[in-house]
Amino acid sequence: MIPLNKNIKLILNYVIGPLVFCLLAWSIYRQLNRQPNWEESFHQIKLAFEGIQVWKFVLVCMLMLINWTIEARKWQVAVTRLQPINLLQCLKAIFTGTTMAFFTPNRIGEYLGRILYIEEGKRIQAISVTIVCSMAQLLVTLMAGIAGLLYLRNVISHTAPLDDSLLFWTNTVLWITILGCIVLTLLFFKLAWLVKLMEMIPKLGKLVQYIRVLDSFNATILWRILSLSITRYFVFIAQYYLLFDVFDVDLSFAETFASMSVVFLVLAIVPSIAMITELGVRWKASIELVQFFSTNMIGVLATSLSIWVINLVIPALIGSLLILSIRIFRNR
Template identity: 40%
Template sequence: MGMLRHKNIKIFLNYWLGPVIFIWLIWSIYNQVRNQPDLASSAESILSALSGSAAWKFWTVIALMFVNWGLESIKWKVLHESFHHMSRLRALKAVLAGVAFAINTPNRIGEYGGRVLYLPEGKRLQSVSLTIIGSYSQLMITMLAGTTGMWLLYSGSLAVHVPETWGSFVLWMRILCILLTTITLLLLLVYLRISWMVRLIERLPGVEKWGKALIVIDHLPVTILLRVLGWSLLRYVVFLFQYILLLQCFGVTNDSWTASWLISIQFVVLAIIPTIALAEVGIRGKLALELFGWISANQVGIISAAVSLWLVNLVVPALIGSLLIMRIKIFTDRVPQEK
């Protein structure tokens, strides 16, 4: 009787969980997009950008969406090279499925659960730890760029018109820059010496059951970590280029130098603040208005750029990932074939 019940649960999870998750994700995305207060004011601007004289910039941003997630899939594949072979297509499917799960969870933690569905049952726990390393590498690049942007802002190297009250925050700004620099350097040291951290964690009581996951990280060579960091840097450059194109497309600014460092500050703030991806657009909009308001009075353009980047890089990939989830079998009796 117990075996029959267990088999029925497996059948349900394999054949019905995917469609249920798909319907839930679609409904959640629809409600969040519909209820965004800034979306209505920028919808007309976004539609006009698709057919205006600068339309090629918007379509380039859409094309770069595939480059963005393609780079992420390569990074994920590189991390798994010595652990489990997979094709680039399968890695891309896993990444998109991760976006679908991540979009409704705090700080996109659901991303790990979505990706591991494309791996055999016996290797999913180890994959979670590798996925965390991939996210850590992206955070490292975000911290490095954001900290540099903060120092440039503090030193007055950026062509911005800060509020008159800015002078009273100079000391706090310096403290923040020093704090961010210290944290970034420490994070970089931990990343490049991750095996040391693993060995320290292994000495703690009660972590024996995580042995397989920790061994995978412990065996990662520095060369792999540097390659992953390089792919993260390329992906970050794509992010920047997309955002700069959108700011130009909506007539916010043509000063790419200043815009790129303000974007880096925005990204590091978003990385630090706990948030849910679907609700993130509101925070993005407010933060963008504050930062880009120093170089432009075009508030509609600023909001349109922030909303467009959110739609292109998160909502559209999440919809694609939701469709892919419908075909996933949670439990398998054999290693899935590469497709």
């Protein structure tokens, strides 16, 4: 690896943090201005804060902290294969990763943010470990998405029996999701096979040293990571259920689960960048799916905006401040 000039290290260590914070604040402002009805949604949120249900907002914020703490614990279980790390450091890594994810398609920058808390010689290996955590969360998203699509297919067949094209596309997405779920399940629980397969390919031999740590992921560890992912998923659903109630979107828990599980599926597979398009994708998908159960579209928009701010914007802002305290490169 080419050694970096000392002045370049100083720039990377002490300039990136403030720059990321300013860029993040600007991008949030720009994205909000780009969305239709955002002012009306903010008005609905303001009214909710002035009402008797403000405690539900507080609870949703507490669930955000629980959500990211669960993710931090999941990452700790995985990354301990490389180096000992406490839960607080993991939580800082998660928030920093959320900041970096804000600027990249489908949140892939999350890996870069997290590995800043790993020793320099182990950072590439940490990416493969982090991918295991992402695989577990995606697997849960696919499984829940299948359940949601089955529920919606039943609803569509009763509310729009003549709309054959809608049923066709629902079935198509359902079967593609089932196939993807099967493939991902095999990959997730057979990580050792993946390592051995790469060892057999000469051109990929150099990469094996970075993923060999995956050999240490036995079934117990994988199930622990998966169970934490499932718990985290239901925290997401609970947040939507609470805020739908705040904004008078009359959905049962089953309807909330069905519609939001498909929204999460869309967010997982449709290319998006959090600082540019994710809020728009979230709004559009939520409206299209919740309309089967409710006509209160302003309430849906206010819920989606609230979730976006609470679950992504606030953690990303926290992460941008944490970047100020990180020394990306250490003196040797």
